[in-house]
Amino acid sequence: MTATEPPAGGRGSPGARLAKNDQVILTGLAVVIGVLASGAAIVFRHAIDAVQGLGYGFGGERLITIVSGLPWWQVLLVPALGGLAVGVFVHRFMPNRRPMGVADAIEANALHGGRMSLGDGLKAALVNAVSLGCGASAGREGPVVHLGASLGAKIARRLHLGRSASRTLLGCGVAAAVAASFNAPIAGTFFALEVVIGHYALTALAPVVIAAVTGTIISRLYYGDFPAFVLPELHSIASYWEFPAFAILGALSAAAAMIFIRAAMLAEDGFARLPVPRWSLPALGGLMLGALGIFFPHVLGVGYEATDAALSGNYELWLLVSLAVLKILATAVSLGSGFGGGVFSPSLVIGAMLGGAFGIVATGFFPELSSGHSAYTIVGMGAVAGAVLGAPISTILMIFELTNDYSLTIAVMISTTIAATITQQWLGQSFFTEQLRRRGMAVTGGHDIGLLHSVRVRDVMSKLFEAISPPTPIPEVRERLQRAPWGELFLIDENGALTGIITFADLHETAFDTSRDAELMADNLARKRPVVLVAGDDLETAVQSFAASGEVNLPVVEDRDTMTMIGVAQEHEIVLAYHRARDRARGADSGGG
Secondary structure, three states: OOOOOOOOOOOOOHHHHHHOOHHHHHHHHHHHHHHHHHHHHHHHHHHHHHHHHHHHOOOOOOHHHHHOOOOHHHHHHHHHHHHHHHHHHHHHHOHHHOOOOHHHHHHHHHHOOOOOOHHHHHHHHHHHHHHHHOOOOOEOHHHHHHHHHHHHHHHHHHOOOOHHHHHHHHHHHHHHHHHHHHOOHHHHHHHHHHHHHOOOOHHHHHHHHHHHHHHHHHHHHHHOOOOOOOOOOOOOOOOHHHHHHHHHHHHHHHHHHHHHHHHHHHHHHHHHOOOOOHHHHHHHHHHHHHHHHHHOHHHOOOOHHHHHHHHOOOOOHHHHHHHHHHHHHHHHHHHHHOOOOEOHHHHHHHHHHHHHHHHHHHHHHOOOOOOOHHHHHHHHHHHHHHHHHOOHHHHHHHHHHHHOOHHHHHHHHHHHHHHHHHHHHHOOOOHHHHHHHHOOOOOOOOHHHHHHHHOEHHHHOEOOOEEEOOOOEHHHHHHHHHHOOOOOEEEEOOOOEEEEEEOHHHHHHHHOOOOOOOOOEHHHHOEEOOOOEEOOOEHHHHHHHHHHHOOOEEEEEOOOOOOEEEEEEEHHHHHHHHHHHHHHHHHHHOOOO
16 A cells, blocks of 8 residues: 555545435434334333323224223222313423424424423423323324424434534434334325425435434334235225215315314413412313213224224214314314324324215215215225325325225325315415414424514614714704614613614605704704614514614614613515525525535
8 A cells, every 4th residue: 555545444435425415314313213213102102001001901003992991980989080180280390381293393493493301302302192091082193293303303412513414303203103003104204394394305315304204114013014904805996977076075175174173272361361370280181181070982992993993984974074073073182271282193083974974965865876885984084184184195105005095095186186175265274383382383394484583673783873862853863864874863861771773764754844943952853762773683573673663774783771772673685684594594405614
């Protein structure tokens, strides 16, 4: 070996270059996260079974069968006592004194650069397991998504990874959790990209796919290669004339989805107005849920047994319609009162009942054109879930993976697309974005909103401005306005506080009429209490302030208490700063720069 040759395995070797490739590192971490997230999903299901066993004497998904044989007082008290335990724990130990779920993962991705607390994730998992185990009418997939996201975020934080990589690993946890829950790696991949990460860049796609596949493998090794639901034998779509019926079902599914979302939010508002301690609300909700479960145990818990029964055609029309309405009510009470849990499973149950009922009616009118009630049940599941979650693509793919039926998937595409479109146009929100909106977070662009929060006004303001004192004579005001950099004068008192603004428009007739110069001063003509920005405000706040005020320049103060002016923010500079941040982020997501 000569002195000029690089040593084997040295800096120039393929092995060294491979080790320094961020994409390879992310892929390796995706495998680790896939194993951890799927393992967490398995442990979470066992935790639900353990709590359920304590309350009902039975662990598993066949809750309807066992609850039907229990005394009424047990069905009434188990959700109430479980709600009491949940309420006390959430009040004492949870951030913001509320359960956590998918919306929090979306918030972390969009606003916090993929940063989440694993400790909060574990506490949230405990709250959700107790909630579902005692019979709360909610889903287990949302809690698993939050837990998987927390695991991915923890690894990213431990390794001190940047914003783009942290968001990708958070998405890996989400994908693995969904894939393990439904035995559906494609759906897990696209749910993470569509709902949480918010883009399909290759740098995110590859690790997310690896995590989803890894999660599916672990789940299949543990549970076997079985779909999440017991599916009947399906046949091809009977006729293309049936597609208008699928379109109608899509419109009905949109109505059901919007009613579901609104009911959950109204229930939350209603419980919040009750004159009782907040920690007692889940216990009160549990009493209401238990009372409903005495007569209709179908609405308790995750609801997979009821969905399987609807798929198999075991429910009559009146029961299907009743359960669709009662499931909406039960889930609204559960989530509104403060139980933990998700909305994926309830959406599938509601969709199954609605689709099954519609299939019975459609088959009764056009038996020779109908594909059977089971086909409509599956289509309804996809349509309602896609509209509620705001995730039509991943929902369609999930149904395809569950059924492995291409022709039926086309029907699901029609209904789900129509349902999601109507819901978006009419309501403007999915369940998760509505939750975030009510917390004061307008997360519509996910990634872009995060960029607006990542840059501060002090980073883009100009320190060049013309300041005058309130008693400045009007002739001097005219003179200084002519050379003021923004065509504005800022009145600063003896304490350095901003008290007003003067432009030529504020001078009115005194701009040319000098007859009153002796009796007027700057303070007489200034606009008092001007709209200001604080140096620590983010770009989103700045954009909203410019839109509300109609100004093109706004003064920047150190804080609103002292009103000490330190600069001027220009609207066009705010827009440029946002575009620069977006270009940098896109470069990172695409593997460039």
